[in-house]
Amino acid sequence: METVCNKLEKCMMEVKVTFTTEEWKNAQEKALEKLAKNVKIDGFRQGKAPMKMVKSRVGKAAILEEATDVVLKKSYAAILLDNNIQPVGQPQVQIDELTEDVLKVTVTAPVAPEVTLGQYKGLEVKKGTVKVTKKEIEAELANYQNQFAELIIKEEGTVENGDTAVIDFEGFKDGVAFEGGKAENHSLEIGSGSFIPGFEEQVIGMKVGEEKEINVTFPEEYQSAELAGQEAVFKVKVHEIKTKVLPDIDDELAKDVNIDGIETLADLETYTKEQIKNKKQT
Structure with a gap:
């Protein structure tokens, strides 16, 4: 994995990441194995069909999408730590290039602004006690939990809020x-x-294979002047529905976060507490 870190305006950091061929191929293999568990092929027990048949059934796009999720979950924390980035909000990931041979992404993270100090020498300041609450730690652990959530194909039912x-x-x-x-x-x-x-709300309730026309109005401040404030109709077809399954907040999640020295949930809680404390002190 190669990274190039750049500082943007408005307290933002950008990291351009190019994954090695080995990392990317391994991620695709793991993605195929993961998808195979939910694929039903006549004549085979679920999850036991030959990988070649599974690959043909799920399609290249689904494999690459799942592989991207696999490799980012594994490398997410390392990307931020290796580039000395301490985000103050949820980082965003943009796919720059996605093929069977290449994965390049850009991670953009909000960071604390640089502050120009005024006169401070000779001043006496009473240092207050920094407290970190259990609720704050739980909120950060929930963020990790959400980062490592799995998307499982919904075999039946309709699109619900939170589904993909x-x-x-x-x-x-x-x-x-x-x-x-x-x-x-x-x-x-x-x-x-x-x-x-208004778009996403109208997708709720749709089934796999269903087609529908969705009516929306573009916001007045929309980036395209031709569409700003205009009414439009989208023809939509649903191919697949995936539901998010959150992992347990336990030792396995702590290991998945992939931070040096973190092996147990207790380790992760201690690390998280220190991170929150450091942010409050800066």
């Missing part, structure tokens, strides 16, 4: 398709707020 729907969509304004409004096999986490207001 794999969809095709195409947007139309006045009956004409507009540029940038089309995608295939796009993974959309319902409730993430990453789409136009």
Whole structure:
């Protein structure tokens, strides 16, 4: 894994990551093994079909998506630590290049601003006691838990809030398709707020294979002047529904976080407490 760290404006740090071929291939193998557990193929018990048949059934896009999740979960903490980044908010990950041979991503993280000190010599300041509450530690552990959540294919039912729907969509304004409004096999986490207001809510209740027209109004401040404030119709088809399964907050999660010296939940709690304490003292 190679990383290049850059400082952006407005208290943001950017890390461009290129994974080695070995890391990326291993992640794809693990992703295929993971997906195979949920694939049903006639003539074979679930999870026992030959990998070649499983690969053909789930498709390249699903394998690469799952592999990306696998490799990022493994390397996420190391990327931040190796580049001396202590985020003060949730980092964002953008896929820059994704093929069977190459994975390049950009991690953008909000950090504390640099402060120019004024006159401080000779001043006496009483140092207050920094307290870290159990609730604060639990909140950070919940963040780790969410980072290592697994997406499991939902065999039955409809899209619910919190699910990830794999969809095709195409947007139309006045009956004409507009540029940038089309995608295939796009993974959309319902409730993430990453789409136009009103879009995700209308996907809720859809079934696999169902097609639907979704009516939305673009925000007035939308980046495209041609679409800002305009009504549009999206034709949507659901291919797959995945539900998020959170891991237990235990020793295994502590190991998955992949921080040097962290082997147990107690270790992770101590580390988390110190991180919170350090942030409060800065």
